[in-house]
Amino acid sequence: MLAVAHVLGLMMAFFATTFIMPMVCSIIMQDGMFLDFAIAAGINVVLGLLIAALTRRHKRELKARDGFLLVTLAWVLMSASASIPFLIALPHLSFTGAYFEAVSGLTTSGGTVLTGLDNLPPSINFWRHALHWFGGIGIIVLAVAVLPLLGVGGMALYRAETPGPIKDEKLTPRITETAKALWITYAGMTLIGIVALRLAGMNWFDAICHAFSAMALGGFSTYDASVGHFDSAVIEFVMIVLMITAALNFARHFTAIRTRSLMPYRKDPEVRAVLSIIGASVIAVAVVLKVHGEYESVLESLRHAAFAVVSVATTSGFAGEAYDSWPLFAPVWMLFLSCIVCSTGSTGGGIKMFRSLMLLQQARREMKQIVHPSAVIPIRVGDQVIPERIAASVLAFIFLYFQTIAVLTFLMLLSGMDFIPAFSAIVASVNNLGPGLGSVGPMGNFQGLTDFQTWICTVGMILGRLEILSVLVLFSAAFWRK
Secondary structure, three states: OHHHHHHHHHHHHHHHHHHHHHHHHHHHHOOOOHHHHHHHHHHHHHHHHHHHHHOHHHOOOOOHHHHHHHHHHHHHHHHHHHHHHHHHHOOOOOHHHHHHHHHHHHOOOOOOOOOOHHHOOHHHHHHHHHHHHHHHHOHHHHHHHHHHHHOOOOHHHHHHHOOHHHHHOOOOOOHHHHHHHHHHHHHHHHHHHHHHHHHHOOOHHHHHHHHHHHHHOOOOOOOOOHHHHOOOHHHHHHHHHHHHHHHOOHHHHHHHHHHOOOHHHHHOHHHHHHHHHHHHHHHHHHHHHHHOOOOOOHHHHHHHHHHHHHHHHOOOOOOOOOHHHOOOHHHHHHHHHHHHOOOOOOOOOOOOHHHHHHHHHHHHHHHHHHHOOOOOOOEEEOOEEEOHHHHHHHHHHHHHHHHHHHHHHHHHHHOOOOHHHHHHHHHHHHOOOOOOOHHHOOOOOOOOOOHHHHHHHHHHHHHHHOOOHHHHHHHOHHHHOO
């Protein structure tokens, strides 16, 4: 435990360097927030180094068990650190609200308790989006590249944080090089997104903020009306491309760039499934909108359907229109898509497409074995044979995923919330989507929730970001036995 505390102290001190970005933004935008961020950074440095110094003699190589504990505590602690600027700069905001905003940022959820974003100090708005960007590829993966330089190995941490099969898929021989490769790919694509959004009509500040959010599949915006503020088909198209890119496996992006080939995408069954489901859903929702007369033309229906479907399905959560007022099929179907569409190794949330494909193949195998009980039928996803151990772990995850949604939804209902906003808020939180339906929908936010309800959603976001098992294992007796 003390060895974990030592690493947490180092991480907290290192996290203070991220405050440099909003400090620079404050200087450029002259919004008077420089000192607020400087104080927040100072608090992180002092507390972090103090914790590290007090636990220095317990420093050792991390084990797998330490990795799971460190992952959970790191997200909890870094979110608290990230909330400090909100508390200093926005005195009307309670700790519950500030912590929710920070967790929503780092988990790339995008739900917010703030209104008046159009008039928020630019550096505070920038900080919200920067949290998305850091959390997108994983502040823990960033730490994997840095911790070895501080004398702490990162393999156990990387395996505990990274979801699905990518944890066994090294892109380079050294794990630190893998983390750096992912970050370089992520940063390069973000830079391309910034330029594309600027050319599409945004100013530089909005382009940077929205590119940060889009690549992280976060959903924060600099305006209360979100992307709908711009009312631009070109901007929406660029955002769609960025969101779909971020919803795919970044390991595939890295490999495709390194080999200068599209073959990694063609061979990946997740890519084919993601693009096919999104494409079919866009057409289906557009047809529903046109049939119900929501928009006058087919093109207009297709435009709004495409942006909304991609935004919700990829767990981004940007709002172009009040899609929760569309025929009920559309928003409920999109909410369902947020559970399954994102690829493993992407910045999105939910069950992930790999697990969905694996469950589909397992169901097919069970039906075949009903007819041929003696047949030996392996589970395949693409060309990959899935070991029974992984199949069993996926089933366990799916069970815990739905149980988590059920338990948290019942807690919201117990607190007096209506079913649709309660259920959608929990699904959105666990999937790291952001907006739900009704009062917490695309035209609303989480400001109206009680403190109890806000904390339930906060827990949901952390559980979803860490894929549930990484957190719940800490509450098992076996974890704490020597």
